[in-house]
Amino acid sequence: MSVERKQRIEFGDFQTPDDLAREICAQLKGFGLNPDTIIEPTCGVGSFLVAAADTFTQAKAVYGFEVNRSYLEQVEKRVSGRADRQRIQLEAADFFKMDWRARVDALPGHVLVIGNFPWVTNAVQGSIGGVNMPKKSNFLGHNGFDAISGKANFDISEWMLLDVLRWLRGRSADVAMLVKTAVARKVLAHAERMGEGVQDSFLMSIDAKKHFGAAVDACLLVMRLDPNGARCSDYTVYETLHAKKGKRVGHRHGMTVGDLDTFESFSFLLGSSPQKWRSGVKHDASSVMEFTRTSGGYVNGAGEVVQLEEQYLFPLLKGSDIGSAKAWREKFVLVTQRAVGEATHKIQDQAPRTWRYLTAHAEQLDARGSTIYEKNPRFSIFGVGDYAFRPWRIAICGLYKALRFRLVGPIEGRPVMFDDTVYYLSFESERDATETFDHLHSEAATGFLSSLVFWDEKRPIKTSILNALDWSKLNEQDGEQGQLTLNIAARNTWSHERRPAARLAQRR
Ligand SMILES: C[S@@+](CC[C@H](N)C(=O)[O-])C[C@H]1O[C@@H](n2cnc3c(N)ncnc32)[C@H](O)[C@@H]1O
Numbered sequence: 001m002s003v004e005r006k007q008r009i010e011f012g013d014f015q016t017p018d019d020l021a022r023e024i025c026a027q028l029k030g031f032g033l034n035p036d037t038i039i040e041p042t043c044g045v046g047s048f049l050v051a052a053a054d055t056f057t058q059a060k061a062v063y064g065f066e067v068n069r070s071y072l073e074q075v076e077k078r079v080s081g082r083a084d085r086q087r088i089q090l091e092a093a094d095f096f097k098m099d100w101r102a103r104v105d106a107l108p109g110h111v112l113v114i115g116n117f118p119w120v121t122n123a124v125q126g127s128i129g130g131v132n133m134p135k136k137s138n139f140l141g142h143n144g145f146d147a148i149s150g151k152a153n154f155d156i157s158e159w160m161l162l163d164v165l166r167w168l169r170g171r172s173a174d175v176a177m178l179v180k181t182a183v184a185r186k187v188l189a190h191a192e193r194m195g196e197g198v199q200d201s202f203l204m205s206i207d208a209k210k211h212f213g214a215a216v217d218a219c220l221l222v223m224r225l226d227p228n229g230a231r232c233s234d235y236t237v238y239e240t241l242h243a244k245k246g247k248r249v250g251h252r253h254g255m256t257v258g259d260l261d262t263f264e265s266f267s268f269l270l271g272s273s274p275q276k277w278r279s280g281v282k283h284d285a286s287s288v289m290e291f292t293r294t295s296g297g298y299v300n301g302a303g304e305v306v307q308l309e310e311q312y313l314f315p316l317l318k319g320s321d322i323g324s325a326k327a328w329r330e331k332f333v334l335v336t337q338r339a340v341g342e343a344t345h346k347i348q349d350q351a352p353r354t355w356r357y358l359t360a361h362a363e364q365l366d367a368r369g370s371t372i373y374e375k376n377p378r379f380s381i382f383g384v385g386d387y388a389f390r391p392w393r394i395a396i397c398g399l400y401k402a403l404r405f406r407l408v409g410p411i412e413g414r415p416v417m418f419d420d421t422v423y424y425l426s427f428e429s430e431r432d433a434t435e436t437f438d439h440l441h442s443e444a445a446t447g448f449l450s451s452l453v454f455w456d457e458k459r460p461i462k463t464s465i466l467n468a469l470d471w472s473k474l475n476e477q478d479g480e481q482g483q484l485t486l487n488i489a490a491r492n493t494w495s496h497e498r499r500p501a502a503r504l505a506q507r508r
Contacts, residue, residue, distance in 0.1 A: 010130035012118020014212045021047035024220055025055035027241055033174050036109025038062045041095055046075035048115045065093040096134050100167040113164050116178040117157035134159050161187045165196045168225055175223040181456050184221040192233035192251050199229040202236040217456035263451035266444045271470030275425050277463045280418030281383040284368045288361045293330040309351035315411040319421030323400030333417050336379045344377045390426035391415050392433035397422050398461045403446055407437045423463055439474040
């Protein structure tokens, strides 16, 4: 990587286009923002600094800070001929070394902190050898070493925004910052937990691809702080900078709810899933433990054809098979245990060829990174227990951006295994599985779940969300109303041998 590229990433150096900064400032003025003092803490070449100075003409002082001195020189040139030049103060400063609290305390009136912090995670900093991040922070319970080593992954902008909230404590102020949408949500959740004086807040989506060439969901996050005002942790998400109506988002029962109106209509389903959602098997060695069956035998991920007993082999559906509703591709996985921690040496007697295969690949299996393998018998896997061997299951892939459950029955008489990107419930009987499957596709269940899922996240479907749905309550509703309302959208994305409507008809 070139030095320039590394530096660009390390400092999150993606300058906001002037037009966008102007559009945002005009909107903020329209919302009634009227600051006495403006702070742009990482002002770059000055888009927000100049746009804010032009828009909020009554502000007495406009401060621009920046670590890159050549950028400050550019801003200096930009503002040098202005009639209001004395209002604008420029200063070279490293955000992480500055005593912001002391600076801000010395500033008069209502403060607006505006700008666009670097969009880079500490893990990326670690991978490129970047040091532009908080040095000795105990951020969200992570120690400085975890932060620097990348063990605790967080966005630098998240840390910076929470720092801004800390230095504005007790002040009447506004914060308007361009951020990744996932960061904005985390900051607002944290602000709620910490009881920060956020009186009103909202997110307005921007087209990050168009403005920054970044394939990520991003927004303008606005937080209005008033130490004496009533706190409100609910906020509104608008789809564009100019949208008039948005979705109400809030925190309920320890969860962030993406659509409060829908959530409240189906909140009777909130509780605990009657059965815990599990993830598929984890073995961290797909080239050794997974096979494709061919006419010549089982072929592992390294292309070796091997002869194995069938006893420890189970049909495998991967996350991509579940997510895109593909047919089974003759894939198998070696399941060495029926329960976590079970002794594995008995494989030697029960399936000698399988044991020889495992022993031949012991070097790779023994080298599996996670410490959980060290504490368990050789060739251990995870994600096994009685539940993993029941014949019927309902599965969903955590990585896919759709509420797409699949009903999966046994293949060749064997229960089907999944990889660890899949979450599932399992059942002894087909009837119980299909009944639950129909419940999960009811309008109420899909409404409830979609109000909690954030599709811009890397793994939008989470067990914490699935486990919060008490689908047994739909039995009562089913009984009361005599039928389930099946969600048509869910049906369209559903794939299985038979359609749920047909099964419902059979049951009645
Ligand atoms: C995403 S750019 C945005 C620049 C400007 N705020 C804008 O909206 O156009 C981030 C800026 O933060 C600056 N920056 C990065 N780390 C910094 C630090 N530790 N202290 C001060 N500025 C920093 C970069 O040099 C870069 O100009």
